[in-house]
Amino acid sequence: MSAHLPVSRRGLLKIGAGVAATAALAAEPAAAAEGRFELTAPSTSLLWRKPLYDETVLQSFAFDNVNKHIYAVQVKNGSGSSAAGHLCVTKLSLTGAILGHMYLMSFGHGVQIGVEPSGTSAYLWTETEAKVIDGEIRGTKLARFKFVNGQTLTPTSSALTKYTLVDGAVNTTCTVDPSTNRLVTRYWDGSRFRLAAYSLSAVKSGSKEELFDVPQPTGLGTFQGYAAYGNFVYILTGNAYHTTNNPPPGNTYTHSVDLRTGKLVQRARSVAGKSLDYREPEGMGIQIVSGAPRLCLGLASGVEKARLASIFYKTEVI
Template identity: 75%
Template structure:
């Protein structure tokens, strides 16, 4: 399925060069991001039915590949948290030990976020300045802040640096590609969702010129997260098990070419199909010994006692 794409001349030069940048965010540099993940390849379990800091459904995942940590976002405990945009950010080891948490008040829904390692610390890139869509809060800007265990941030906290690369956009989230140090922002332009690609340095420097900007194809299903690696973005869709959606469920991953906007592959994921509830939630790129993994999150368990699982694919084509 084709989608309209706007690519700047600068973007064509950078994206069309084959995306051979060495990872600057990983302890061991990632291999040149020359291929794309084979979505029909089997998945392997990384985390299985882990209780996060709060007991709500997992919303998204991201990796600090330099320091070996996993971060997760979920709606904060409390009856009003979803409607108010209050989030819980958890920090985990690669063996699923909880190492800390933060609360983000009024930020949004936590659909996707990015991690920028900095020495032994990390900065998080999340949505912020959430507004109600009638059922929940959705961010209208991006925020960058340092992870500080136990800290609670509000949208007016001095710890935040805020960015709005595209004026008038809302439903704004982002992911960071550790192989290229690019930020991919998903946003609503008033009529449809789009993906804009920037260098992280340009966004931080206040001169965010998009390398490319393309529409999300229609008809993919319920959106649940995304991740970028090299020349491609991977989109996660689907819903929890139900009478209308029995196992193995309707979870799909769709791959778009960031150079052209073309949909190049779409495949059902049956990772963790034995889980109860099983709702797809969030994607991320993990780098292990220089090799990338395409990871997806799954929520399971009962209300007020939800669990998080993460699966990954490694085959590139």
């Protein structure tokens, strides 16, 4: 594990406009922070080999930066496979202690989620109404619901508010940018994946008007999650270690995509947690610490039926 590079004074000035909105996600969208994360900077460990509520592979995670919690998603124990679309959400402290859980039945694959803090509680944004698409179970709509420890939800639960932002879109997921109060989605339009950004407050008011909508760059690798900060979306790709097909340090890459143009502006290999066994990249998130952002990526490790979750972060902004 490498020590992280401190955020420069120039970087802090650039991100200042974005982090001002973190404690008030219900407010109007903030101006997007300038600059982007330097993907070649070393990574630092936040969580190391922590168990989740169930014992399956971590799929994705997101931060409640107001109440200082992490929400992690995985396939529910006993589902047989991800084909059922049943998910488990684990609420964690920032040190990895399990604080609660929920089950989401027939929601999807859990590729990425978003968190919207609300007072001392949090609302989660996920995919829902799972369907088999090209042999894989994927969500076809987005859902917003309050995290309630011990609750089990289905796509027809009254606790859900569901959204269709792009008519006809399938394989749709989302994340929340804590610096701009934007809901950023990834969806399949029938021919390719696209990335779109919306005002979170506008979406909740019934608007479908996008701020940006660009094609996702192709040829990045196996998609494993994404996060948004300012005018950039960060994408995680890669596969679990394999003795012959993907030996250590593996094929995990992070990518930076400009939401305004759809241009891939940086791609860098990540060797964070390279000593982990299995080591499959899973999910991204933005953590805010003392007003400064961290770009985080998740890694699954451990043996089958006893998987563990690790999170690493970068801090350098250019």
